[in-house]
Amino acid sequence: MELIDDLQKLGVSNHIGLPQLVVVGDQSTGKSSVLQAVTEIPFTIDDKMCTKFATEIVLQRTSPNKGTTVKFEIIPADNESPDRQRALSAWSPAGFDGNAELNKSTMESVFMQAETMIFSDTFRKSPRKQSTSRLSSSTLRITRTGPNETNFAIVDIPGLIRGDDSHVEYRTAKQLVQKYLDNPRSIIVLVIDVIDTERQEIFQLLKTLPDQETRVIGVINKCDTKQKKSHDWVFDLIRNDPLQSKHYLKEGWFGLRNRRASELDVSNDERDKLEKSFFSGHDWKSLDANKLGRHHLKQALLQMRNRHLKQSIPAMLCDIQDKLDECIQEIDRLGEPRTDNQAQFTLVNKIAARYSAMAEGALNGHYEVLSDEKLFARKLIRDDLESFQESMAVGGLNVPFGTGNLDAEIFVRHQPSEWTQAIRASPTYAWISSAIKNYRAKEDIGEVNPEVKDQLWRQQTSNWEQIASQAFNKVEATIEEINMAFFQEACPDELLRSRLLIWLQDEFRRASADARSEMDRLLENEHQGHLFTLQPAKRQKQQLLHDQRIQACAKAFIANNQKNAGPLGAKELTNVNPLNTDEVINSYIYKHAELVGILNTHDSLAAYYDVALYRFIDNFALQVVERHLLGPRGPLRLFNPQYVTEKLYGDKNAEKLSKLANEDPATAQARAKFEAQRTSLEEGKIRVQNFKVL
Template sequence: MRTASLEALQSSEQRKLMDLVDRLRRTGLNTLMQLPQIVVCGDQSSGKSSVLEAITEIPFPRKENLCTRFATEISLRRDTEEVISCKINPDEGRTEEEISRLRGFSRTIQDFDALPSLIDEATAAMGLGPSKAFSKDVLCVEICGPSRPHLTLIDLPGLIHASNRSQSEDDVELIRSLVKDYISKQRTIVLAVVSAKNDYANQIILKMCRESDTKGARTLDIITKPDFLRPGSENEATWLDLACNKDIFFELGWHLLKNRADDQHTITFAERNLEEQAFFQDGNYSALSRSMVGVDSLRGRLSHLLFSHLQKALPDLQNELNGMLSKTLKSLDILGSCRDSLSSQRIFLTDLATSTSNIVRMGCNGIYEDPFFGNIDVDGAVDSERNFVRLRAVVQHLNLRFAEATRLKGHTFHIERELDLKEIDDDAHDAEPWIPTGKNTPRSISKPVKMNKQQASKWVNHIQERIRGRELPGIFNHSIIGYLFQQQSTKWALLARKHIEDVAGACKRFVLAVLDIVAAPEIKKKIAALTILPRLKDAHMEAMADLDRILEDKARHPITYNHYFTDNIQKLQKERLTKHLVNNTQKTKVKAVQDTFGHTTIEKDYIDPFYLKCSIGKSIEQDMSKFATEQALDAHDAFYKDERKYFVDAVTKQAIERRLLAPLVEVLSPRSIAGYTDEKVQAIAAEPPEVRQLRAHLENRRMMLEEGEKAFHVAIGGL
């Protein structure tokens, strides 16, 4: 079984690279990624098997249609023992039962004489026969020996031009699809075999190769059976032009082989090679470069091509492997540890809850140190797609927006008075003109309705007349403050409810985003449905209930012990008195002439006390009802300002902080997991069959990729 001529494929550096690819293939990585490989393809009866024999000097079975009904992967491996093994890689389209059965197929022989019967067994196992001519299964033949190189070649079924009694249209399409799939892989070297017995224009493998490899950078075309061409004929000249790359150009060019004839199966490989050398030294073939004829030069050419191809492919292959390993490890990390018992399930949920509560606590406290929070989008809004995870910043933003909306739009009427508390004031153009119809009580969040002083007095007087008690004329009934306040603060409830909904939505969005990071999709879905969303809903309802209680307190009779209430009333009265004094002072100025030293006089302005007294007396409001109205508005404005600030604080502290933010850390925490029943733990954490299958798949992939990573490290250390 020793084949010394294969040493042409075994330079020291090349052997190391080929050993690496072989180790990668043996880990099963060829099922995950494209590995460098050599594929032999061509039309039926083009001489593919003879080409394989010539390259490897392995006597493949010659029985008709034996090795061409399915893809055959031939792996040569250097080993101390000479052994031939065979297995089947089943097509993924088969049933699980068929896949399991075919994967169980494994045979070992010690001699090539038993290879035909071994392949017969594999053919039968694939279910091939009169009713099924071809299969997408792959027959893997591994040939080990001390002189073997690490080399893998794949022999594909021959392309069929037309269907017949034994080969259906489906068979024609199946083989074309199979060949196209193999030759389209960018890390595949294609040995396209064409027979000189047939017109090359009719051999479809050339068209398929040009479509998959437009420049011919990885396709080496091999012409077989040149001995069937009549020496000196025009047909021979045409084929020689083709071989010289003059007709159909491929970057790697063409090569000619003269294989054994059908009646020469008994001659040795050495005799075959001598006969081939003699053939190409005669006639028009003698003018061809020795580098493009014969199997010896083909081995050297293939050796150089393999080495160059592997050098280019392996760096990208290593990067792809590392990327797949990183992605696989991340997927396994998301799945967490295996959860096949109640204790492992509870531990899994506790770990998940710990990670969740830590990130949630950071978000609530405004400490954004975890990678989860990412980079700040300075151009985006506070609650934009990249910024919303900073929960405390979002809540602060919403609280400030709520306070501002309450200040600017919380009051029903914008009263234009000579004196006003600036905090209640709003831009005049933001207020709508008041129409005294009695129906102008807004039910939605809209701009305040504008009132002038006369309209405001009429509005207050209307109420005053209807709630008058035993108070003396000129003194307002103190209950009017409550009536005015309730009408003026109608929109507070709408503003507060909207604010609570906004903050609750921000909390929900934030927690679900945390779950996206720490939990697999199916776990997130269960936890969200069974725990997170119900608790967030409860918190939302409790916040609304707190708001209802705040609104109930607001609807009661006015109460305040804040000294700012009386301070503001006195400020209003002081400002009014000051304004009156200034106005009256201007009105009571008189001019007087005063003598100076010498004969000159000067004229000065003086305030006449008598006129000032009379003027102040005239400015006193004589209309008792109007005076009471003015006093009532002063008291209301002071109370409204004080109560508005209290309301904003109460909503943000009680409804927002106490009900929405404070419990958020405990929505999913180790403490909450400890309270779960066994049934709830299993309902959330127990792995469904598909997750167990996914875990097994990922673990298998991880092992293959890690073995591949080790193979690269060993190879790099030895290169």
């Protein structure tokens, strides 16, 4: 659904038919009530406000932490003038809060405002109102998003009226319906009431539809107005016997009970109860219950839509490509305005020179050549790297390392014989103790398997990959934004700028891929490599952790001894100086082999972490960002006069240069139409291709 919505916004629907659910039928058959039944949006019923222009309802599911929002917008018809299209696109209903709950009065107000906006210009220009159609090809789109929505979209178009081609509204309504019927990807939701089928105009149009059996799903509305023992054709339609039914549909017919005028304000739950009670009557027992009621109808519409979407995507790509080929042929037919290769080369080289001057200034901190702080590349990238450093410092550790004071609190509360058990149970050391026990091998008693530290290190740095990947994406996004801004300034010509970016995108992707591979290698080296460093700070930090633990314990025992006889006994510590106290504590701790193994492993990891953390941060900045993303082949340094000369200069590159930089001023107006179509189709093709890959 997001793919189809994107293609609609890109204007691809102007060139090929897109899959969509479309409600068709005669006027007064209750199409609005069917729409309300399947969307639970309180459309105005018993008036003609909904039938004057097409209404598209889009329901989109969001994450659970987001609230429900509603958006109204007008999609201008193709035949509107550019000024009218801009005015209609800018419209939004007055007095409506997007977070407010929809109700009948709100919907009436919105539809009245939309009608005024859509028809105001028409009636202002036409004093003879009776000769002007009261139908429009513009569309009111209602988008409701929320955590409880089902991804769903459906279009309601004005109903057919009885008459002939001499009536303006008859022609307009017929053309609107025919437009959607002619789209082979439209799923037609045919709505009729219990009036005889031969009197309903829509069946006359459906006769010319070659695939109506597979593309149409039928809805018989107002079943509650069916007269008892009459209208047996209603039952025959719902039974949908392919051998007997005159209007057999592969997707079947569904019966609905319409809301009565007295029931317009009842809740949806109450409506469901009334409908269920009605269809449980004796007359309806002979029918398949799955063909009765709004919930069965909506379920069938969703299943039909899903099948239709999946089946349509491959053919859509072919159609887009065919239209794109036709568009390119038209552009080529108009001729190339810059047939002189020298002129083309001069233009591209000038753009490259301007771009590279801005890029070098931005990367070297010479911001005086730039027009906006958003282009200060070095500053913005430094901000990203500092943010990465902070994220690593805060979230890089899986389990926080202990401190001397925490150790002292544990030791002072226990007897020396209990220290090993107490440390083993501490959250700070439990993971280390468990790993030492699980990886016992050939080492002597009191020693630790060297593999333990490697395993513990991988646990401690398990967050690095996610943090680094997020930082990589942020830096890459910053570079991409700056790159696009530079191109916009250096090349105001939108078409040429798009071609240049397409021409360069493979190099950009290669630089990105190389940078990510470099980051992956760094992570692998840290996770899988041996814990080795020549940095003296590691040994110093490990000794410092040891000393801090002993000093903190000595201080804690002395303080405790002044109040109570501590675990070591008052006599032992009363007449000793601090140095001797340290020695006593040290001797008590380090005569427990298992305890020593846990503490030494902890200190080694903690000391190594400080070295490895900033080594990885620096390597990320230098080897990933500086070498690849900001290097000579990176996005901000690649496009320069030297590169243009290498790739585009000379006879061998003439054709490539011509396709890249040509333009015909004499046919610019005609070309603009095809270029816009080309951009729409190319972007649409990319969206469909990406969807196919995913």
